[in-house]
Amino acid sequence: MKKFAILFAGLFLMTFAFQSVNAQGPATGVAETSATIIAPIAITKQKDLNFGNIAALTTAQQVTVTPAGDRNSTEPQGLPNATPGTITAASFTVTGLENATYSIELPTTLEVTSDGNTMLVNNFTSTPTPTGTLTGGTQTLNVGATINVDANQAAGEYTNTSDLTVTVAYN
Amino acid sequence: MIRNIIITFLLSLLLSTGAVAQSTITAQAFAEIIEALTANETDQLNFGRFSTDMNGGDIIINPDGSRTIQGSVIGVASPYGPGIFQITGAPEASFTLQLPDGPAVLIHQESSKTMFVENWVADPPVENGPGVLTNGNRIVSIGATLSVGSYDANPVGVYSGTFQLTFAYN
Numbered sequence: 357m358k359k360f361a362i363l364f365a366g367l368f369l370m371t372f373a374f375q376s377v378n379a380q381g382p383a384t385g386v387a388e389t390s391a392t393i394i395a396p397i398a399i400t401k402q403k404d405l406n407f408g409n410i411a412a413l414t415t416a417q418q419v420t421v422t423p424a425g426d427r428n429s430t431e432p433q434g435l436p437n438a439t440p441g442t443i444t445a446a447s448f449t450v451t452g453l454e455n456a457t458y459s460i461e462l463p464t465t466l467e468v469t470s471d472g473n474t475m476l477v478n479n480f481t482s483t484p485t486p487t488g489t490l491t492g493g494t495q496t497l498n499v500g501a502t503i504n505v506d507a508n509q510a511a512g513e514y515t516n517t518s519d520l521t522v523t524v525a526y527n
Numbered sequence: 528m529i530r531n532i533i534i535t536f537l538l539s540l541l542l543s544t545g546a547v548a549q550s551t552i553t554a555q556a557f558a559e560i561i562e563a564l565t566a567n568e569t570d571q572l573n574f575g576r577f578s579t580d581m582n583g584g585d586i587i588i589n590p591d592g593s594r595t596i597q598g599s600v601i602g603v604a605s606p607y608g609p610g611i612f613q614i615t616g617a618p619e620a621s622f623t624l625q626l627p628d629g630p631a632v633l634i635h636q637e638s639s640k641t642m643f644v645e646n647w648v649a650d651p652p653v654e655n656g657p658g659v660l661t662n663g664n665r666i667v668s669i670g671a672t673l674s675v676g677s678y679d680a681n682p683v684g685v686y687s688g689t690f691q692l693t694f695a696y697n
Contacts, residue, residue: 396550397548401554409561411617436561446556477556508563514558514560519553524549525548526549
């Protein structure tokens with residue numbers, strides 16, 4: 357909104373200047389105008405979201421990776437301590453106008469598959485949330501989620517089929 | 528004319544700054560499901576046949592299958608052996624075994640009289656730390672000690688009971 361205010365101020369200034377030029381007949385005038393172009397907001401990926409190794413159980417479980425990268429399960433025995441695999445929250449770097457705030461849009465659900473077997477990933481959460489602030493023109497945005505593992509989920513390496521898309525926009 | 532050009536320029540600035548007011552990126556999501564850990568009892572823990580007298584004694588079944596008798600209990604030739612469990616799961620994953628916390632109670636069906644089984648031992652030994660599922664498999668052998676009472680306390684017959692082992696990925 358601040359940006360718009362600056363641009364409109366420029367338009368008014370220019371309109372007045374040309375009116376005065378017109379009153380003087382065919383003469384050329386130069387009007388000063390100004391606009392502030394703010395740094396575009398940009399997001400780059402640092403890390404993918406990885407739930408690590410999960411042991412299939414005879415009961416269903418929900419495994420959550422928090423934005424801080426901590427993992428927990430509704431059935432803790434589904435998380436092998438000795439061979440946890442790689443566990444990471446998704447991590448992004450957001451850059452743009454210093455001290456600008458921005459909104460964050462996360463996926464609602466996505467599916468991961470392996471050999472035709474699927475699991476649903478949902479409950480995406482982020483830090484910061486629900487908006488971020490570009491202190492110094494940059495901020496790290498971490499995203500976690502929950503994966504829904506069925507009872508006796510087939511073993512395999514699962515990856516997403518639909519995009520894990522994150523959108524940031526200036527407020 | 529100049530005004531129009533400048534206005535167009537300003538409008539284009541508006542449009543172009545609007546276009547970079549948001550940014551989108553995609554990432555990947557991964558998870559690896561490893562095989563469920565399963566345990567099947569292929570042989571039951573069996574203390575075999577024996578007789579007792581006024582004083583009773585202990586019968587020890589070792590994980591290696593041997594039987595040791597202490598006190599005034601007399602072993603009788605018969606099948607006996609440790610509990611054998613087949614553990615399957617993810618190749619090379621490690622697992623823990625939790626032995627029963629306390630004794631298991633064996634009950635004589637006719638009289639409801641009891642004997643206790645305790646001092647649980649396993650091979651691979653629990654105190655050695657987690658076992659490894661070589662090629663996704665491991666055999667675990669469970670032994671224990673049966674305390675037998677006097678003839679009066681433990682009349683002739685079959686005694687049976689259950690005990691619980693907990694296997695989990697480490």
